[in-house]
Amino acid sequence: DMAVRHYTLDFNLSTAVDSATAVSGLLSIFHEQELTETIHDTDGHGYLATFVGKNGRFVVLRVHSHGLVTVDLQCYEEDDIAQLDNVRECTALSFSLKLPALLRGAKVDRYWPTADGRLIEYDIDKVVYEENSDYQNIKILHSQQYGNILVLDGDINLAESDFPYTQAITGNGKENYAGKEVLILGGGDGGILAELVKQKPKMITMVEISFPELVIDGCKKYMRKTCGDILDNLKGDCYQILIQDCVPLLKKYVQEGRTFDYVINDLTAVPISTSPEEDSTWEFLRLILDLSIQVLHPSGKYFTQGNSANLTEALNLFEEQLGKLSCPVDFRKEVVCVPSYLEQYPFYQVLYL
Amino acid sequence: DMAVRHYTLDFNLSTAVDSATAVSGLLSIFHEQELTETIHDTDGHGYLATFVGKNGRFVVLRVHSHGLVTVDLQCYEEDDIAQLDNVRECTALSFSLKLPALLRGAKVDRYWPTADGRLIEYDIDKVVYEENSDYQNIKILHSQQYGNILVLDGDINLAESDFPYTQAITGNGKENYAGKEVLILGGGDGGILAELVKQKPKMITMVEISFPELVIDGCKKYMRKTCGDILDNLKGDCYQILIQDCVPLLKKYVQEGRTFDYVINDLTAVPISTSPEEDSTWEFLRLILDLSIQVLHPSGKYFTQGNSANLTEALNLFEEQLGKLSCPVDFRKEVVCVPSYLEQYPFYQVLYL
Structure with missing residues (x-):
């Protein structure tokens, strides 16, 4: 080297x-x-x-x-x-x-810019896992202070230190999941699932597109501080993990009139691009958002991440999208410090007006 | 430019x-x-x-x-x-x-390496305050996401976003300060003082060496999200701010047999140098630590910050020092994510065995 x-x-x-x-x-x-x-x-x-x-x-x-x-x-x-x-x-x-x-030119890259484009050096010393699925490049890197870090297509996704992320996207400890029906979109690192099963929900359905199951495979081996043993089985007493595209599944749920008390969208951050009419990531976001709200119980809550607090234009656009859904919703925003992100990060809670 | x-x-x-x-x-x-x-x-x-x-x-x-x-x-x-x-x-x-x-060569420097020596770019866009005291260079810089940031001698000290720092160094909300005698060493940004007076302590004495009072002056103008109006007066119903060197004051308290329920050392991080026998910063740390424990009520608690979680050698040395005090003590450590620090950071709680 x-x-x-x-x-x-x-x-x-x-x-x-x-x-x-x-x-x-x-x-x-x-x-x-x-x-x-x-x-x-x-x-x-x-x-x-x-x-x-x-x-x-x-x-x-x-x-x-x-x-x-x-x-x-x-x-x-x-x-x-x-x-x-x-x-x-x-x-x-x-x-x-x-x-x-x-x-x-080092073998292990230590530089992972923030979403708002700043130069950041991490204390990364080892690549512990790397695979390419049909959808993305999947890496797990080791950091002394953050533990193992899941990186998807070059974006820092979640580190073992990042319990505050899981907390924020599940309502910061203010929700009661006991006996509830929960739908998790994405969440392949298992952090949300592992946390929520502790609260004895009625049923958690997690839908992760990763196929072959490379995100789940990597995380269940190298992110155990995040997921514990929850990914060892795709089915448990009060949860099931479906390896498939969530869009057709959501459409099926809408047709059946099925609803959930909580929908947690852990699929993707708010797109950085600020051309929501042209960009396919925005189109995907709107589609998921609209389907999610349709499967949300009238008294239910929808949780999702935003993006870097500095991407104010993109975040404003996201909030505008929330005003254009087929049914009127209200939202709250909370800025959270996720340890490995190195930037302030808002999370959203959306509910029916 | x-x-x-x-x-x-x-x-x-x-x-x-x-x-x-x-x-x-x-x-x-x-x-x-x-x-x-x-x-x-x-x-x-x-x-x-x-x-x-x-x-x-x-x-x-x-x-x-x-x-x-x-x-x-x-x-x-x-x-x-x-x-x-x-x-x-x-x-x-x-x-x-x-x-x-x-x-x-930009007028406003955006690069402030972490304590463990990594290259970090901040979203800093403005110098809002800069003065030199006899003791240090004092800067307050503006960041879009962290608010104003106090920088002492080139080290990021505290940002307006950093309430988690204040929480960590006061016991993470698990202490009851009502009716208690509290001694704060340093704390010139006013964050700890502003938070603790809300809890109706008997008396808080804060000792800040900054003379002329440049840290306090800068913070009371530009760090109001941290200190509120607490620094506008050096004396209040249940607090006093003494502008002086804390060492002679601590020695006087020891002589008088005066004790405090809480001693909060916000003076300095654990020194990065790992030559504790030669380095004057370590000597200063030991002196303050020993005097602080002597003015601590037998059932009292001493709180202080550590340093970057990656500086394991320095932190181990600090923990060794805790074993060499004139009276035996026990300690607990908690790693905290302070938003503007961009590294994991342990805080210590020390009490009599």
Whole structure:
């Protein structure tokens, strides 16, 4: 695993205590390191020099005309980076080596941007499971602090630390599921099911499309802090797991006039795209929402996740959809901190007006 | 504000569907963009070319001998980056433009690494307060999702979203503070004080060293979701705020034999350094801990924060210190998710054996 460490060091000449010294100090360090210098013509956009050294080390020093100095240092992961201490020392007055290095090309990817597009490094050290189903890429990654993390198509889905997610999407402990009929859409990690069976419901029906059952297979092996032993059997005293597409099933329930006290939609987050008229994810969301409300008992509740609290436009659109259903509904929203998400996350509770 | 956007694009030749096409595709895009190419001699460490273009654009293309391809693209924040769409297109088969760009040299810094050293980008858009006291640099930054964030000496301290912090360091709602004597060490953001006065304690004494009172001044203006109006007056019906060093005060209390039902240490996290015998922060921690236990009523409780759950060595050392106090104590630990911290964080409860 020959990953590359990429250090970035930035400071402003205007705020540097002794800027001339800082830049010439950097240059003399690079020369000492026997780096081969190339000065580039930037056509009036400041000073730009690149340096190539032993062991594949590579440095870019750039002094922008408005005073920003950027330094990039790249070396192989296991290279001795004593040179960096020198860099830090000579520029100690004006800045510190603040940003952790980017680790590029490592076997296990540590960077999983948030839904609102920020760069986030996780403490991921191992891929414990990876499979491709017809529908998606399924990964389970290990993190020291979050336990195993289920990642579907590159999106952090749920970690073993994320009981607050399960709590939020089941009503934050304020509901009584005893004796109730519950429908879970999705939920293949088993977290919701494992939690709700403890409350002795009449029957929980969980519908998970994953076929072959790769999400369930991975989770029952590697997410046991989330699902316990509930996924070991597809049927129990008060639950059944149906491996099928939920849309035809929901349509059948509507035709039969069957209703549920709780419908929990754990299928997908609110789409990030803000073109609800064109986007097929929005169309799918509306379809599921409308069918779900039709199978909801008049005094029942529908729970679902939102998306990053920062995606205000997408969340507003979702709330607009709630106003366009075949029957009028009311909703409540609660922002929750799901440990592994690293962004604030609203959850919705929908009920008949 | 001429910040630089720095895009990184990495893929592996071994996993690329058509790797030769990907690299030559990249090259032809760079040539089309009228970038001036320099090929560098890497002394056997693969292919390395740099490209300088109009508007100060700068590209590094590197093909490492073990098959890793890294591409760096830098341009000014407001530059048209249509070229990136081309890059994305021509390499669509082998990788996607996954990592958000690093924003370098921006006026407001968005990167605040975690205590365990990971790179984290916050949604920070504004500096609302900045002062330097004799003791520390004090900043209050605005985040869309976390509200205002207090940053002391570059460490994220508390955000307006972080009620879970206040809850954790006061016993997670399981304590009854009515009629009790409480000592708060630190706590200049006012969160703990504002929460506990609601419970009608006999008297809360809060000791905050910040002089001049810059932390308190900043928080009472910009952290009102945390402190309400409690910091508007240094004295109230059941509380007093003393602006002084807590060490001489604790020593005086010990001499007088004064005790408290609760001592809440909100001064500092467990030091990251793992040389407790040499480090002055550890020495300070031990001193405060020992004095605090001496002013604790025999049936009282001492609450404090730990640090990142990933700093296991530092946390173990802290727990060892608890075994070396002048009187034997027991402790409990609870890991909490504080919204703005972006890492799991243990809190401690210490009581007499």
